[in-house]
Amino acid sequence: MRIRRLPSALVNQIAAGEVVERPASVVKELLENAFDAGAARVEIEIAGGGRDLIRVSDDGSGIDPDDLPLAIESHATSKVAEAADLDAISTMGFRGEALASIAAVCRFSLETRTASHEEAWRLEVVDGVTSEPAPVSGPVGTRVEVRHLFQAIPARRRFLKSESAESSRVAEVVRLLALTRPSVGFRLVSNGRTLIDLPATDDPARRVLGVLGPELEGRLLAVNGEIGHAADGTLVTCWGLVGVPETARPTSRQQRFVLNGRAIVDRSLAHALKEGFRGLIDPGRHPIGVIHLEMDPSRVDVNVHPAKTEVRFRESRPLHGLIRHAVRAALIEADLARDIPLGDSTPETGSSSPAVSSREPVREERDSTFDRTPTPGSDFVPGGGGASSSRRPDSASRPGATPSVAAMRAAVDSMSLPKEDGGPVVRDGDTEAIDVLPTLVGADAVLQIHESFLVTQDEQGLVIIDQHALHERVMFEMLSQRIAKGPLESQRQLVPEVFDADPSQLVALETIESLLERLGIDAAPAGPRSIAVHAFPSLLLSRRVEAAPFVSELLERAAAGSIDHDDDEAAMAEVLDMMSCKAAVKAGDRLRPTEIARLLEMRDRIDRGASCPHGRPTHLRIPITELERRFGRSSS
Structure with a gap:
């Protein structure tokens, strides 16, 4: 078959395959033309999901009558004049394809009027034949009418979805473009029913x-x-x-x-x-x-x-x-602490955290790999030595067991409780009420409950803190700050820790080599199916995190694609999530009062203490108004 030049009508129909995919595409192109014309309000009317009718009217500047024939020709536009203009496009349209492509696949009409003319002008395209512009009555602006879309191309028309589906797509395009232009009013009518009516706003x-x-x-x-x-x-x-x-x-x-x-x-x-x-x-x-x-x-x-x-x-x-x-x-x-109702209210479904759903709170499982023993003089925060953690020898360690009064009293024994005259209160061991239940006084008072939660107060009510989630957030923020200054400080192993590795982990070791260097991890193959860890971050070692299991899990995640190799920042955040979780105290770890105080001090200093790196809340608040309501008290 010989090469031939295609007729312009066929060229436009082919081009329409890229520009005019469905009715929503037509609406998008016409609305963008309206924006370029400076419209303050646009009206969109469709019928049959846009198959039968699309009519877009705007109050923009309009088109000069002498330019009407050019408006529907391919690659004719007022928005670019030379190649250099393509380097700084500020208009929505610029190719001069839209109207020509639309007119090639429908029965098309365009009415327009500029402020300098007393009458509007109308042009029609039917079956590829363009009429001469004719004067008509009409307001300043432009109205484009598209009827019987794809009528001459049955194959394209058959690929359209149902009327309701196409109408929904048109509505979605209108909503999307409405977000780009709050100062423009939008109205969408489908089969005589108003679907969208958004007045212009400066807000x-x-x-x-x-x-x-x-x-x-x-x-x-x-x-x-x-x-x-x-x-x-x-x-x-x-x-x-x-x-x-x-x-x-x-x-x-x-x-x-x-x-x-x-x-x-x-x-x-x-x-x-x-x-x-x-x-x-x-x-x-x-x-x-x-x-x-x-x-x-x-x-x-x-x-x-x-x-x-x-x-x-x-x-x-x-x-x-x-x-x-x-x-x-x-x-x-923002104050991102979640207020929780009591008793007769159901938490919102779809919350960002399981801890506020209808399920029971998630408890962190103890892992013997990360069990820690108390270190005399150790500090609670990262970099200050090992975490202080001990198990209660009595039955109160069991999940759901109620801690003894003595255990709760121990958490507040170091606090000085003020009297009315400002002096210290002398504790009376014979006072029955104190022996039964401790008293929380002052904003700094705090109790550790079930060796998992801290209970304190703020100006709005009672605050319940998940000690693991909060410490995890503290660790994440500290690690982020340290890594921003350079690679983490590492400690050489006297004897490298070696672990078995599968081929995918060996490949991942090479892939994330630069990431490991920033983390202070020096690991290398130690044979065909093993890896040796020669250096490990000092901070993690101080938190009793074992090197070999950590690096093994890290490489396993990298091999599985859980760490984005193409985005260094996202990959680093993912690993810091993992590090902070491993190094944080767990549910079941007993904290000394000094450790609790240090943790709460860090909560006030970190950027976002409302959630842990995995999205679970670090604390929940029961508003004082809710407590008063539940106890039948007036808030006045």
């Missing part, structure tokens, strides 16, 4: 609530950050809203990213958002968030995807850090 939070749902009222946190400098064109600003950890969803469908007003999809940005929530949500859940990025258009290429939803950044790593740090800063400022 982005109102638009987010209107799109994602009013149930997020009071559960959104503002995010702000910036990097670079305006003088050299490197300034990047980040702003938006994220949901509190309890609003996390099973999927990432409620995450939206907007770059210079353009809705985009980017896995790196989504990863940065989730990393900002690391330790506050379960790893299998995804935060809600709408993040806007604004930067010099010359630093990003938007001409890499037919639908213009994917972009290529000149430097993506700084953007990852910007979003992650901005989200983290917003979460740090």
Whole structure:
């Protein structure tokens, strides 16, 4: 068969396969044209899921009558004029393909009027034949009407889903683009029924609530950050809203990213958002968030995807850090302690932590590998020696057993209880009430319960702390701070610890070699099926973490793909999670009063003490108002 030049109508139909996938694609292209025209309000009307009718009307600047014939020609546009313009695209459209592609697969009409003309002008395309523009009455702006989409291409029409499914896709596109333009009003009507009606607003939070749902009222946190400098064109600003950890969803469908007003999809940005929530949500859940990025258009290429939803950044790593740090800063400022009701209220399902679900609290299993014995003079925090831990010899060690009064009294014996005149109170051993139950006085008073939980108070009520989860968070933050300054301090082993390794672990050893160096771990093959650990972090050794089992598990996780080899920061966070969990005190470890005080002091100093690195809460609060209600007391 000889090579031939294709007719323009067929060329446009082929091009439409990339630009016009389904009715939602048509709506997206027409709305973006409306944005470029400066529209303040757009009306979308569809019928038959968009198969039978799509009508988009805007109040933008309109098209000059002399330009109407060009508007529906391929690669005719007012938005770029030369190749250099592609290096800094600031408009939504720029290829000049959309209207020509749409008109090639439907019965098409366009009515438009500029402010300088007294009448509107109408142009039609039917079966590839374009009519001459004709004057009609109409307001300033543009109205595009698409009828019988894919009528002349039955194969494409058959691939469309049901009417309700296509209508849902159109609605999703409208909601997405509405998030990019809070200052523009949107209305979507399907078969005469209003599906979306979003008035223009100068408050982005109102638009987010209107799109994602009013149930997020009071559960959104503002995010702000910036990097670079305006003088050299490197300034990047980040702003938006994220949901509190309890609003996390099973999927990432409620995450939206907007770059210079353009809705985009980017896995790196989504990863940065989730990393900002690391330790506050379960790893299998995804935060809600709408993040806007604004930067010099010359630093990003938007001409890499037919639908213009994917972009290529000149430097993506700084953007990852910007979003992650901005989200983290917003979460740090928020009080993330979970209030828990008593008795007649059911915890919210889908919580970010099993500890607030209807299931029993998760207890950490004791592992003989990490049993620790008391070390005289040892400090509780990392780097200060071994953790003080001992088992109770009596039956109170059993799960569910009630600790003795003497055990509770021991936790507060070192505290000076104030009298009314400010002097110390002399304990009266003959006072029956004190012998029966200790008294908590002052904000610093604390009890250890079941050698697993600490009970204290704050200005809002009673606070119950999971000692393992809190110490795990403390360890994670300290390790993060240390690793940011350089490789962790390590200690050479007098005799290398050797363990059996399978081939996948040997491969992983080579793959994550640079990561191990930063962690202060020196490990090398010691034969065809074994690995020797020659050096191990001093901090972990001080916490009685054994080198060989730790490195073996680390390599096993790396071999299984649990550690992201392509993202150094994510891989490091994953390993620090593991290290902090292994080194932290466990449920069942008895803590001395000085250790408890030190732990609570660190809780006030770390960035985010509300959850452990795995997302479980470190503490829960029972509001004083709830206690008063349950005891039938007035709060006045």
